[in-house]
Amino acid sequence: MRCLLVLLALGATAGCNRGQSKEAPDGKPSPTLRLAVVTDLKGYLEPCGCTSRPLGGIDRLAAQIRALRDGSVPLVVLMAGDLFFDTDALEPARVDQANRNASTLLGILDHLEIDAALPGRRDRAQPQEELARLHTASRFPWLAMKGAAEVVRIKAGELRIAVVGVRPGAKRDAVMAAVGSAQAETDLTIALVHGSRRDANRIGAIDGVDFVVHGGLDQDAPLPPHRAGEAWVLNAGRQGQGLTVVDLHRKTDEAFADLSEWSKKERIRQLEAQIADLSEKILEWERSKDVDPADLRAQSDRLAALKTQREAMDAPPRSPRGNSFTARWVELPKEAPTDQEVTKLMREHDKAVNQANREAFADLAPRPLGPDDIAYVGSEACGTCHNPAYVWWQSHPHGHAYLTLQTRNKEFNLDCVGCHVTGYDQPGGSTVTHNLKGALVNVGCESCHGPGAAHTKNPEIDIVEDAPESTCLPCHNEEHSDQFDYETYKKTLIVPGHGLPPVEP
Ligand code: HEC
Ligand code: HEC
Ligand code: HEC
Ligand code: HEC
Missing domain, CATH: 3.60.21.10 (Metallo-dependent phosphatases)
Structure with a gap:
């Protein structure tokens, strides 16, 4: 902007016309x-x-x-x-x-x-x-x-x-x-x-x-x-x-x-919101007896000005x-x-991170059980008595959440594993490398019903039946599950064999 002064002073463009637009072959300036x-x-x-x-x-x-x-x-x-x-x-x-x-x-x-x-x-x-x-x-x-x-x-x-x-x-x-x-x-x-x-x-x-x-x-x-x-x-x-x-x-x-069309659209959006807002308020003020007519007129003028601005946006x-x-x-x-080429570098990176973490955390055992904690057993153990539920779960996305990571070389990735396994970082649960020899991979029964060793040993001992929204949200958060709606999602879990009587063959 310094150059502008020179331009005005000399009335010439000399020295100031660097980087002018050239004509493209189609006549439009490039x-x-x-x-x-x-x-x-x-x-x-x-x-x-x-x-x-x-x-x-x-x-x-x-x-x-x-x-x-x-x-x-x-x-x-x-x-x-x-x-x-x-x-x-x-x-x-x-x-x-x-x-x-x-x-x-x-x-x-x-x-x-x-x-x-x-x-x-x-x-x-x-x-x-x-x-x-x-x-x-x-x-x-x-x-x-x-x-x-x-x-x-x-x-x-x-x-x-x-x-x-x-x-x-x-x-x-x-x-x-x-x-x-x-x-x-x-x-x-x-x-x-x-x-x-x-x-x-x-x-x-x-x-x-x-x-x-x-x-x-x-x-x-x-x-x-x-x-x-x-x-x-x-x-x-x-x-x-x-x-x-x-x-x-x-x-x-x-x-x-x-x-830019981009900024223009944004400006139109803002103006329309302002117009809608002010129109509504003016209607309210007109109904109310307490508003000074002069104020009302001033606001109506403001609205007219906004509308003029809005119309001007339609001109080419x-x-x-x-x-x-x-x-x-x-x-x-x-x-x-x-x-x-870049994709290749990313895939090599995934493999390297997986391998490095697998080694670095090889000894990372789950947190020990406290006196009141119940151990995890894995979904297969539940399946011995709840076979229809187990069969259903295996075909549900929860039942192959770990495979989702494995196919991407991300199962040892610290940014991923926690939500694609069961009981992560819980006492007696899983870590990035430990998962009861595979029993706790995937989002298993115990992700929702809680650790099940006691109930598995003795079904008279109750296990959590309901899974409220707070059970889902640590995994189904906004960043990772943008469409999550508890009622809608939960409904899809209550099926014959799981929550509904199994269909007779
Ligand atoms: C040894 C067999 C057996 C095993 C193993 C077993 N359950 Fe159960 N479960 C039962 C029986 C029996 C009931 C009671 C059924 C009823 O009252 O209708 C039950 C009931 C339930 C209920 C309903 C709530 C309740 O406490 O009554 C849930 C939820 C449940 N089991 C989940 C699980 C999960 C999760 C696992 C694995 C961690 C599991 N069960 C393992 C036999 C078993
Ligand atoms: C431990 C983490 C975790 C918890 C807890 C969890 N989920 Fe999920 N959920 C996942 C993951 C991960 C997937 C995707 C699995 C895949 O496809 O690899 C998923 C997928 C789903 C899907 C399938 C969505 C689709 O696109 O088909 C439904 C439905 C669902 N979850 C419902 C629930 C509900 C309801 C709860 C709570 C009662 C819950 N989940 C609790 C991790 C979790
Ligand atoms: C905070 C928990 C969380 C973390 C961390 C997480 N995920 Fe997920 N992931 C989910 C949930 C929940 C879903 C299911 C979302 C839905 O359907 O609403 C999901 C779904 C997916 C899906 C879609 C599966 C399908 O077949 O549609 C892929 C792929 C996936 N995750 C990969 C990853 C990878 C890779 C990472 C690490 C970079 C990761 N996730 C980290 C919770 C998580
Ligand atoms: C994503 C969460 C989730 C997972 C994973 C899950 N359940 Fe459930 N389960 C629920 C919900 C929600 C209900 C319905 C609770 C209610 O009716 O309030 C339920 C109900 C049940 C019931 C009670 C059924 C009845 O007859 O009322 C049993 C038994 C059960 N689940 C067993 C299992 C077993 C076994 C697995 C694993 C193979 C499993 N669940 C996996 C969420 C889950």
């Missing part, structure tokens, strides 16, 4: 630059696969980035927010798996040719030794690991870009100084931030910043671009569920206009004469293409 933005990856190599519509996968992300780098438009890939870790204080037992995960991810990110990244607070909270190990091995720049702000310069086609990494919690003055120093010889300034919305907006408001890549929000839904000062704030959700792709058309040194967009961009959210569902 973008000057394409940004691919990823925020809050948090060490996710792929989604767990538990939910109805799993999103993400670093191999899918890699395929997208490869496709975007098609040579027609210069591509810059930026990341902000926690990259490698999703917790700041790892339990000692989880350190090895988390570090292996970080190493695998780092290798893959290197392969993606990231232009710059701003690690988040959780990354920075890891033990210095581990962080240094990763940082040294990394081929892409990690910003602001020491100072409050750090600038890297990128040349993309004709454009000279300054990327300013802002250390989480950095003082605004320090960031202003870094942005200021970056302005010379720069066509575009992009700040990478980890923090709250307020933090991102504060950095966006600094003179000279054109875009802010905002990590640290840590929410699933990506935010459409929004304004902060002269800048635009970009976010891409979390856990690699997708990426935000921005096509920039740069003609001058002015601020950018947002032509004017093609802007100055700078503009369009941003889109590229979601990564199961069907999205994968980068085979």
Whole structure:
């Protein structure tokens, strides 16, 4: 934005027209630059696969980035927010798996040719030794690991870009100084931030910043671009569920206009919600005798203004004469293409983690039974007397929950095993390696009815009959069972042979 002053003063475009849009063969101007933005990856190599519509996968992300780098438009890939870790204080037992995960991810990110990244607070909270190990091995720049702000310069086609990494919690003055120093010889300034919305907006408001890549929000839904000062704030959700792709058309040194359908839809949604809300309130006020007519008129005028704004959104967009961009959210569902090379690295990683944990936790015995605890016996033991129930259970997803992990080389994975076995971490139950020689794999009878040794020995001793919602929720939580509804799910468990009399042959 510095250049604008020169432009006005000289009345000429000399020296200021770098990175202008070129004409594509079809007559439409092709973008000057394409940004691919990823925020809050948090060490996710792929989604767990538990939910109805799993999103993400670093191999899918890699395929997208490869496709975007098609040579027609210069591509810059930026990341902000926690990259490698999703917790700041790892339990000692989880350190090895988390570090292996970080190493695998780092290798893959290197392969993606990231232009710059701003690690988040959780990354920075890891033990210095581990962080240094990763940082040294990394081929892409990690910003602001020491100072409050750090600038890297990128040349993309004709454009000279300054990327300013802002250390989480950095003082605004320090960031202003870094942005200021970056302005010379720069066509575009992009700040990478980890923090709250307020933090991102504060950095966006600094003179000279054109875009802010905002990590640290840590929410699933990506935010459409929004304004902060002269800048635009970009976010891409979390856990690699997708990426935000921005096509920039740069003609001058002015601020950018947002032509995205994405933001437009969001704006329309907001306006319609405001209109509905205010209309309802006005109806109420009209019915009430206590509201001052002048106030009511003022509110009606406000409503009319909102409606005018809403109608204006339907007009076809004017093609802007100055700078503009369009941003889109590229979601990564199961069907999205994968980068085979990266998939291979992920599968090797799964095997390595499985093998390492199997050895590291070989001696991890279940917690001992207390005086009032009942031992687990496994579903097969129940089947000797409850055969119809056992037969039903074997064909239910609970009956092969462990196979689900085994086929993926994840049965010793600490992120997975706990919900796909019976009595995990319970006295006399299972651990990552111990499961009563296979009796406690899968989500067995005792996951719902409680440990059954006493009842098995003597059926006169009652076992828990009902399984209330609280029994299901530790496994069927929001992250792993998005469609869970207790009544609906439970109904499917009450079948002939289990809860209903067996069908006579
Ligand atoms: C030796 C045979 C036997 C074994 C083994 C056995 N049960 Fe039972 N179970 C019974 C009998 C008998 C009843 C009482 C049936 C009735 O009253 O209708 C019963 C009742 C139940 C009930 C109803 C609640 C209650 O206490 O009356 C549940 C639930 C149950 N069993 C679950 C299990 C589970 C889970 C296992 C394995 C951990 C298991 N049973 C093992 C024989 C057995
Ligand atoms: C120990 C963890 C655990 C508990 C406790 C648990 N579940 Fe599950 N449940 C699972 C897992 C894991 C699966 C998926 C298994 C697979 O396909 O690999 C599953 C699958 C299901 C399914 C099948 C869903 C489908 O897509 O077909 C139903 C229904 C279900 N659970 C209901 C319940 C109910 C109701 C409760 C409580 C009464 C409960 N579960 C308790 C772990 C658990
Ligand atoms: C907090 C408990 C929990 C954890 C941890 C967990 N799962 Fe699950 N998983 C579930 C539940 C519950 C379901 C069933 C969800 C439903 O149908 O509503 C499920 C279902 C699945 C399914 C779908 C099975 C099918 O055939 O449809 C896969 C695959 C799966 N999990 C794999 C994994 C992997 C891999 C991990 C580790 C990265 C993992 N899970 C960690 C609870 C968990
Ligand atoms: C996902 C949870 C879950 C699993 C796993 C499960 N049950 Fe149940 N079971 C229930 C629920 C819920 C009921 C119904 C309780 C009620 O009616 O309130 C029930 C009822 C029963 C009853 C009472 C039946 C009756 O006639 O009223 C028996 C017996 C039983 N289960 C045995 C088993 C056995 C044996 C297994 C393993 C082979 C098993 N259950 C696995 C949840 C489960």
